[in-house]
Amino acid sequence: MEKVIELEDVWVRYGNQTILEAINLELKEPNGLLGIIGPNGGGKTTFLKVLLGLLKPYKGSVKIFGKSPEKSRDLVGYVPQYKGFDFDFPISVWEVVLTGRMSHTGFLKKYSEEDKKAAEEALRTVEMFQLKDRQIGQLSGGQRQRVFIARALATNPKLLLLDEPNSGLDPHMQDELYRLLDRLKHEMAVIMVTHDLSAVSVYVDRIACLNRTLHYHNSREIPAEDLEATYQCPVELIAHGVPHRVLEQHKGSS
Amino acid sequence: MFDLLQYTFIQNALAAAILASVACGIIGAYVVVKKIVFISGGIAHASFGGVGLGYYLGINPMYGVLPFSLLAALVMGTVSKKSKIPEDSAIGILWSLGMALGVIFVYLTPGYAPDLMTYLFGNILTVPRIDLYLMLALDLIIVGAVYLFYKEFLALCFDEEFTTVQGVPTEKLYLFLLCIIALTIVVLIKVVGIILVIALLTIPATLSRKFTNNLKHMMLISIAFGTAISVTGIGLSYALDVPSGATIILVLSLVYGFVAVGMDMFEGRRVSNS
Ligand SMILES: Nc1ncnc2c1ncn2[C@@H]1O[C@H](COP(=O)(O)OP(=O)(O)O)[C@@H](O)[C@H]1O
Numbered sequence: 001m002e003k004v005i006e007l008e009d010v011w012v013r014y015g016n017q018t019i020l021e022a023i024n025l026e027l028k029e030p031n032g033l034l035g036i037i038g039p040n041g042g043g044k045t046t047f048l049k050v051l052l053g054l055l056k057p058y059k060g061s062v063k064i065f066g067k068s069p070e071k072s073r074d075l076v077g078y079v080p081q082y083k084g085f086d087f088d089f090p091i092s093v094w095e096v097v098l099t100g101r102m103s104h105t106g107f108l109k110k111y112s113e114e115d116k117k118a119a120e121e122a123l124r125t126v127e128m129f130q131l132k133d134r135q136i137g138q139l140s141g142g143q144r145q146r147v148f149i150a151r152a153l154a155t156n157p158k159l160l161l162l163d164e165p166n167s168g169l170d171p172h173m174q175d176e177l178y179r180l181l182d183r184l185k186h187e188m189a190v191i192m193v194t195h196d197l198s199a200v201s202v203y204v205d206r207i208a209c210l211n212r213t214l215h216y217h218n219s220r221e222i223p224a225e226d227l228e229a230t231y232q233c234p235v236e237l238i239a240h241g242v243p244h245r246v247l248e249q250h251k252g253s254s
Numbered sequence: 255m256f257d258l259l260q261y262t263f264i265q266n267a268l269a270a271a272i273l274a275s276v277a278c279g280i281i282g283a284y285v286v287v288k289k290i291v292f293i294s295g296g297i298a299h300a301s302f303g304g305v306g307l308g309y310y311l312g313i314n315p316m317y318g319v320l321p322f323s324l325l326a327a328l329v330m331g332t333v334s335k336k337s338k339i340p341e342d343s344a345i346g347i348l349w350s351l352g353m354a355l356g357v358i359f360v361y362l363t364p365g366y367a368p369d370l371m372t373y374l375f376g377n378i379l380t381v382p383r384i385d386l387y388l389m390l391a392l393d394l395i396i397v398g399a400v401y402l403f404y405k406e407f408l409a410l411c412f413d414e415e416f417t418t419v420q421g422v423p424t425e426k427l428y429l430f431l432l433c434i435i436a437l438t439i440v441v442l443i444k445v446v447g448i449i450l451v452i453a454l455l456t457i458p459a460t461l462s463r464k465f466t467n468n469l470k471h472m473m474l475i476s477i478a479f480g481t482a483i484s485v486t487g488i489g490l491s492y493a494l495d496v497p498s499g500a501t502i503i504l505v506l507s508l509v510y511g512f513v514a515v516g517m518d519m520f521e522g523r524r525v526s527n528s
Pocket residue numbers: 014019038039040041042043044045046047
């Protein structure tokens with residue numbers, strides 16, 4: 001069985017600024033939800049871009065399902081961070097979701113029946129099929145997020161990457177999102193990055209902390225030192241609102 | 255009115271108006287939704303270098319513009335994405351560089367440069383047959399390219415990063431789109447001239463966006479608007495004996511103004527009624 005992700009000593013720089021430092025990560029399990037938390041500017045988006053092959057590390061090796069990120073694109077679904085989008089763009093929900101099939105359809109070919117079936121199934125999974133003819137701007141924030149998840153699912157991914165999918169959603173919509181991810185994680189490996197600690201809810205199977213360096217222990221609890229190192233302040237200050245089962249008992253207090 | 259149609263120059267002008275409207279309707283839609291108006295304007299102005307080169311070499315300036323505008327598209331597309339300076343500065347520099355080259359070439363050309371003004375401001379009433387054939391050929395290339403690459407262009411314009419993740423070579427595709435824009439500019443030059451090209455690329459597309467949420471329909475409605483308005487413009491410019499290119503742009507702007515204000519008022523009423 002191939003490892004889902006294998007990162008070895010990955011370094012990323014913008015100019016002479018180091019954004020990611022000596023990242024090692026091995027993810028073997030083909031399903032489950034990995035939550036990666038870290039402060040704004042901690043390098044979460046950069047990290048996902050490395051997994052997607054959008055950014056080349058200047059040092060280190062990146063393997064997705066045993067191959068380079070470029071070669072595994074038909075196995076990876078991507079839900080980008082929610083910003084700078086032109087929601088006035090003349091495109092329908094259906095057309096958006098179909099673009100998630102391009103890695104299968106191939107260049108210069110029309111979308112096949114199989115592509116359309118996959119897009120329909122993806123839209124049904126997120127319960128948005130009935131709105132497939134809407135223009136993308138005529139949806140609520142939560143509905144739009146589900147369309148972008150459907151676009152990623154249309155790829156039929158074995159690995160799903162979500163960049164701050166919970167931002168801009170109200171608590172009720174966030175909860176719906178987590179329940180959706182909870183269903184999806186049985187069929188694929190899911191990675192969700194977020195700066196929002198309270199998002200690492202009961203649904204997360206594994207947690208990592210990312211702020212330039214990555215702390216990962218293949219468990220659903222975060223050692224308090226890791227959290228402190230990531231957020232650079234005492235756990236008492238950051239733990240507010242974090243579900244207690246997620247935080248490991250503070251060594252000093254136990 | 256109908257006896258006008260027996261004049262060859264009027265027939266040519268109408269043919270040019272239709273050929274130009276097809277190109278600008280289709281490609282203008284991409285220019286508007288991808289928000290690349292500025293780089294398109296840059297390609298158009300830089301291609302004045304090609305006009306100058308044509309005069310200098312003593313060939314039909316259209317054959318100077320064609321390669322020059324393609325080159326301008328490739329250089330601008332590459333430099334604006336790859337260089338360290340901000341994209342709009344890079345475009346601004348190349349924009350004026352191309353025009354400066356054109357001025358120097360024209361200056362170096364011995365004798366007088368006939369019709370120079372028609373390249374800057376267009377004159378649809380003097381389009382020769384041979385240019386119509388060139389416009390037709392370019393239209394066929396443009397329509398063919400968009401037919402073949404429709405799904406890729408749509409994805410590229412909507413979300414470039416996601417399209418890259420889907421394994422589409424988006425950098426090359428973007429350069430290709432800029433080249434198609436360059437060809438469109440060549441089609442439009444005789445109609446409104448280099449200076450006013452950008453109006454034909456933006457106004458019909460922006461106007462049609464108000465009537466549909468579908469890119470393909472946007473293109474078709476743009477073509478219809480463009481044709482109707484440029485034919486009206488030709489008629490007015492002939493009747494009033496004023497420059498045709500500028501008249502077409504004025505009619506376009508007026509129609510756009512009326513439609514935009516009218517729709518806003520209508521929608522404002524609907525909102526306040528509900
Ligand atoms: N294109 C870029 N050029 C230079 N620096 C960048 C670029 N993109 C991001 N950065 C920097 O990299 C750091 C990490 O950014 P990012 O990965 O977006 O963080 P996060 O997603 O965790 O908020 C930030 O300090 C940001 O300023």
